[in-house]
Amino acid sequence: MIKKMVMDEERLREVLGFSCIGLPEEEYAEVLDRVNAVLRMCDEMQELDSSNVSPFEWDVIKAPARRKDSPVAWNGRERLLDRAPVREGDFFRVPRIIARDDIEPEEEE
Amino acid sequence: MREPVIGLEIHLQLKTKTKLFCSCSSDYIGATPNTNVCPVCLAIPGTLPILNDRAVELAVRIGLGLHCSINDNTRFHRKHYFYADLPKAYQITQYEHPIAVRGYVDIFTGGKEKRIRVHHLHLEEHAGKLVHPTSDGRLTGASYSLVDYNRGGMPLSEIVSEPDMNSAEEVLAYITQIRQLARYLEVSDGEMESGSLRVDVNVSLRNGDGSLGTRVEIKNVNSLRSIERALEYEIARQNKVLDEGGRLVQETRLWDDVAGVTRSMRSKEGERDYRYYVEMDLAPISAGPEYVEEIKKSLPEMPREKRERFISDYSLSQEEAGQLTEQKETADYFEGCVSAGAPAAKCANWMRMEVQRLLREKDLLIENFPVHASELGKLIIRVEKKELSNTQAKDVLAVMAEKGLPINEAIKACGVSGGKVTGLALEEIIKKVFAGEPEAVKTVRAGNDRKGAKVKFLQGLVMRETRGSADPAEVASLVNSMLE
Amino acid sequence: MEFHKLSVLEIAEGVKNGIWRASEILSAHLERIRKFDGRINSVVTLSEESARKEAEAVDRAVAEGRDPGPLAGVPFLVKDNFCTEGIRTTCCSKMLEDWIPDYDATAVKRMKEAGAVLIGKTNMDEFAMGSTTESSIFGPTLNPRDHSRVPGGSSGGSAAAVAAGFAPIALGSDTGGSVRQPSAFCGVQGMKPSYGQISRYGIVAYASSLDQVGPITRNMKDMAAAIDVLTGADANDTTCDAYVRPSFSDAALSGIKGKKVAVLTGFDSESIDRPLVEAIDRAAEHCRSAGAEIVRAALPITMKHAVACYYMVALGDASSKLACFDGMRYGHHADGKSLFEMYKRSRNQGFGREVRKRILIGTCILTRGYYENYYVPATKVRQMIADEYAELFRNVDALICPISPALPYRKGLVEEDPVRIYLGDAFSSAANLAGLPSVSLNVGFTEEGLPTNVQLMGPRFGDAGLLALALAIENEAGSPAIAEIEKKGGCGE
Numbered sequence A: 001m002i003k004k005m006v007m008d009e010e011r012l013r014e015v016l017g018f019s020c021i022g023l024p025e026e027e028y029a030e031v032l033d034r035v036n037a038v039l040r041m042c043d044e045m046q047e048l049d050s051s052n053v054s055p056f057e058w059d060v061i062k063a064p065a066r067r068k069d070s071p072v073a074w075n076g077r078e079r080l081l082d083r084a085p086v087r088e089g090d091f092f093r094v095p096r097i098i099a100r101d102d103i104e105p106e107e108e109e
Numbered sequence B: 001m002r003e004p005v006i007g008l009e010i011h012l013q014l015k016t017k018t019k020l021f022c023s024c025s026s027d028y029i030g031a032t033p034n035t036n037v038c039p040v041c042l043a044i045p046g047t048l049p050i051l052n053d054r055a056v057e058l059a060v061r062i063g064l065g066l067h068c069s070i071n072d073n074t075r076f077h078r079k080h081y082f083y084a085d086l087p088k089a090y091q092i093t094q095y096e097h098p099i100a101v102r103g104y105v106d107i108f109t110g111g112k113e114k115r116i117r118v119h120h121l122h123l124e125e126h127a128g129k130l131v132h133p134t135s136d137g138r139l140t141g142a143s144y145s146l147v148d149y150n151r152g153g154m155p156l157s158e159i160v161s162e163p164d165m166n167s168a169e170e171v172l173a174y175i176t177q178i179r180q181l182a183r184y185l186e187v188s189d190g191e192m193e194s195g196s197l198r199v200d201v202n203v204s205l206r207n208g209d210g211s212l213g214t215r216v217e218i219k220n221v222n223s224l225r226s227i228e229r230a231l232e233y234e235i236a237r238q239n240k241v242l243d244e245g246g247r248l249v250q251e252t253r254l255w256d257d258v259a260g261v262t263r264s265m266r267s268k269e270g271e272r273d274y275r276y277y278v279e280m281d282l283a284p285i286s287a288g289p290e291y292v293e294e295i296k297k298s299l300p301e302m303p304r305e306k307r308e309r310f311i312s313d314y315s316l317s318q319e320e321a322g323q324l325t326e327q328k329e330t331a332d333y334f335e336g337c338v339s340a341g342a343p344a345a346k347c348a349n350w351m352r353m354e355v356q357r358l359l360r361e362k363d364l365l366i367e368n369f370p371v372h373a374s375e376l377g378k379l380i381i382r383v384e385k386k387e388l389s390n391t392q393a394k395d396v397l398a399v400m401a402e403k404g405l406p407i408n409e410a411i412k413a414c415g416v417s418g419g420k421v422t423g424l425a426l427e428e429i430i431k432k433v434f435a436g437e438p439e440a441v442k443t444v445r446a447g448n449d450r451k452g453a454k455v456k457f458l459q460g461l462v463m464r465e466t467r468g469s470a471d472p473a474e475v476a477s478l479v480n481s482m483l484e
Numbered sequence C: 001m002e003f004h005k006l007s008v009l010e011i012a013e014g015v016k017n018g019i020w021r022a023s024e025i026l027s028a029h030l031e032r033i034r035k036f037d038g039r040i041n042s043v044v045t046l047s048e049e050s051a052r053k054e055a056e057a058v059d060r061a062v063a064e065g066r067d068p069g070p071l072a073g074v075p076f077l078v079k080d081n082f083c084t085e086g087i088r089t090t091c092c093s094k095m096l097e098d099w100i101p102d103y104d105a106t107a108v109k110r111m112k113e114a115g116a117v118l119i120g121k122t123n124m125d126e127f128a129m130g131s132t133t134e135s136s137i138f139g140p141t142l143n144p145r146d147h148s149r150v151p152g153g154s155s156g157g158s159a160a161a162v163a164a165g166f167a168p169i170a171l172g173s174d175t176g177g178s179v180r181q182p183s184a185f186c187g188v189q190g191m192k193p194s195y196g197q198i199s200r201y202g203i204v205a206y207a208s209s210l211d212q213v214g215p216i217t218r219n220m221k222d223m224a225a226a227i228d229v230l231t232g233a234d235a236n237d238t239t240c241d242a243y244v245r246p247s248f249s250d251a252a253l254s255g256i257k258g259k260k261v262a263v264l265t266g267f268d269s270e271s272i273d274r275p276l277v278e279a280i281d282r283a284a285e286h287c288r289s290a291g292a293e294i295v296r297a298a299l300p301i302t303m304k305h306a307v308a309c310y311y312m313v314a315l316g317d318a319s320s321k322l323a324c325f326d327g328m329r330y331g332h333h334a335d336g337k338s339l340f341e342m343y344k345r346s347r348n349q350g351f352g353r354e355v356r357k358r359i360l361i362g363t364c365i366l367t368r369g370y371y372e373n374y375y376v377p378a379t380k381v382r383q384m385i386a387d388e389y390a391e392l393f394r395n396v397d398a399l400i401c402p403i404s405p406a407l408p409y410r411k412g413l414v415e416e417d418p419v420r421i422y423l424g425d426a427f428s429s430a431a432n433l434a435g436l437p438s439v440s441l442n443v444g445f446t447e448e449g450l451p452t453n454v455q456l457m458g459p460r461f462g463d464a465g466l467l468a469l470a471l472a473i474e475n476e477a478g479s480p481a482i483a484e485i486e487k488k489g490g491c492g493e
Helices: A009-019 A025-047 A077-083 B053-065 B168-184 B224-243 B289-298 B303-314 B318-325 B328-338 B344-362 B373-384 B390-403 B407-414 B423-436 B438-445 B453-465 B472-483 C008-016 C022-040 C048-063 C106-113 C156-163 C180-186 C220-230 C248-254 C274-289 C300-324 C339-350 C353-366 C370-395 C418-423 C429-434 C463-477
Strands: A091-095 B004-013 B077-080 B090-093 B100-109 B112-125 B129-131 B144-148 B155-161 B197-205 B216-221 B251-256 B261-266 C043-046 C075-079 C117-122 C169-174 C189-192 C212-217 C260-265 C293-298 C398-401 C438-445 C451-457
Touching (some): A091 C339, B004 B224, B053 B155, B090 B112, B112 B168, B168 B197, B168 B303, B216 B261, B303 B328, B303 B344, B328 B344, B373 B407, B423 B472, C008 C048, C022 C117, C022 C156, C048 C117, C075 C106, C075 C156, C106 C169, C106 C220, C117 C156, C180 C189, C180 C438, C189 C463, C220 C438, C248 C463, C274 C398, C274 C451, C300 C353, C300 C418, C300 C429, C353 C370, C398 C463, C429 C451, C438 C463
Parallel strands (some): C260 C293, C260 C398
Antiparallel strands (some): B004 B155, B077 B090, B112 B155, B251 B261, C043 C117, C169 C212, C189 C438
């Protein structure tokens, strides 16, 4: 049974929030058309019987050895901070982390 | 009363030398902000995560310590959200198939043993740290924030329990066990104060019909005491809401340690969509049966086994054995002492009394105690052989700890030679005795002690002072010469 | 001496033996770029200063009798999503307009260690999202064979530059055909090796499990030499396999006598431009001449579902990999009154429309409901596609099929018909999904001078055998000539 999902404005608004991308309302319809065109292209995949198939995994010849636990210093820190968009001393500075109506700060410590 | 049903998520910061996915040093506490960083943990374009071998080993170790099954070929997943402390805007964690599953911890409360099941353990990376320029350092009211990525990418193992706990007491016992286990296995320092052990508490109240109530998650409990208080508050709050006929919301609440309340942080818990999917920049984690067997062989004795062994092998009481095995370092010290030939009971006693006292006085950990375990053992043997009195040995130990001297030199320094008070130490005692008996001394010095009774009297006093551990001949000779 | 007509191996041989100097080779290519790139806009940054130093170092090595490396003095270009130390790396996006990495991608590093000289960065679709190289902040690249057409994408600049003789080799990245399709449109040879063959470290990611570095050359011997230099394990990329590689240059010479090569059937040949169908027939003929047996084979699951599967995987991953661009540590920054406003404004201003759209589609696919009904089935279909190829390659040694269903598009088709552009990935994306090696090989041109390439595919990590096949066909078909960029407008006018 193919479940044909159609993305609507409500989900688009959520997605805009999740991806921190803005879109003027006039453009919603165009984006929805595009998303739904892609989804229509993909409906048919559900037709295949994949009940005995596990999600894709690589065929590897030789996995590399895991990284040894030895510290290595990086000397690019100054350069990075110098070119950081907003720097305050040793820190990166960000504006007010206020709650949005849909997203609140992840952690309070 | 509705029964509280509690589950815990404990985050242990793993004791590796580098971060989970890059070679930055893990020694970030106290470091200048943004110095333990590199292109990988800063999410510079084009970089890729590289898994730390030791982190996997430690995760398997603690998994085994928790009696879990270790899964081979588990995957990492990405957990997506935007926040200032998360450079990739996703955290690399494990979601569907964690590295260790279905374990347990046995706790003792109210004299009874209870098994708390562990649902799973998984690996994940830590986020960076935010600094808020407010008076209380908290986010509320901050007009800007500062970001330090030193902690970002540090390896964490998250241990998720089943909701098998029903009281604050059980919760504290469970946390204590996990901490002890983590330290025994040298997997983590397990300290709540420095943040290497963090706890999130999930609590609900069982309904009258036995069904589980609405679950609330409590974050920001940073000490055992906070956990106790937060549970007390939250259980009371939930009861009140239900008593008044209200409905509880499944949510996350923050504990406010100052105000003593939990506050709603995120409503509509279910709606936060992290869009988990497999992290394809990392291969599956190889942790097959041979690898796990190797690690199993290298595991140290677990606290519980050690405690039981101490009780049976050394005839110690439950309490004594418990105290000695609370920390592996203490247990090792005790056994070092015993293996020098000293009786176990005496070693236990000495450790409980004198060693503890000296550690407290000098504010030391047993790992840094200057007296080697075997030296203490030898000292105790001397006492057993009556070469030293108990009191003398205490002094000697104090000198050994203070000056770091080996036994024989410490004994000399105390003036207790071969068990005898001699030389300068003896002279000091004689002076003290003379000072206490000015009449007798005057009589002898005036030449009025014809029968020598006063001299003998003074000699006797000196012998008593030295508790019989002076050579009578030396005492006589010194007393005589000092009376002149 | 028309240095730009020399191949990679010819240059290296000549420089190593002191016949000519790396510095003069460099100058010739830089001059050609300056003179003619204005017509096609394939190069976005020239790194002349550092290139001079590199060329001088090569010349010094030769003069001092030291080994200058297997690619001594060979000028090369890389797509602008390859990190190059000290040289701006923009992904042709406003987001990274001013970004200068302080490290070289492993692929770049290995080319330099082999004695090659990096001369610049090439144009691409913004963040590799596109098949026409029309979405770059530096403007579109034009097809050197016909300026009214696109060079393909997203590595259009690299393919166009090699076709125009600006460098004998350029590197691109291939996520769903992004090296092979532009190679086909520009009439040069392009290869996407097996996934895990070449380190991805330093390539700004589009999709973690699809991206692979791909060289673009004008002949297959050069290609094999490039693979030899680029391949190998890398501590900075654990998805790069650690197996011991053979010499691909040696393996490429082994010929295909007795090999079994399948020609793909089961698709509507009416949907493919006629010259491209004929190209496949020609390629099959060349195989027969070289001693191989030709059979037919169908891949029903792949043909029906590869594109859909590819888009689910690629878009989902792209939305994830582009989330690090938030204006905080690097890249375009726009102020905001709050953290989230800063994020939104930085991303909206930094990303072009196509990129924003794809991020939205990708994010949507990963959300509740869509994830279970679209993304998860795609991960399983992906395995089924890989299994279908594995089964095929148990019976045959290689596959010949189209790389693009169409000859190079005219400019502006993207705006008119985006879905048609998507379907352009129908044949190329399977190789990325299954991690198989694939070559886009030129086997001739139409009367109008448009290139006709075919796709050759081999089993996973069967890159050596595939190179042998490609070289064997090239020996029959000849390698493509440089586009006559000197002629105004290219052949189309």
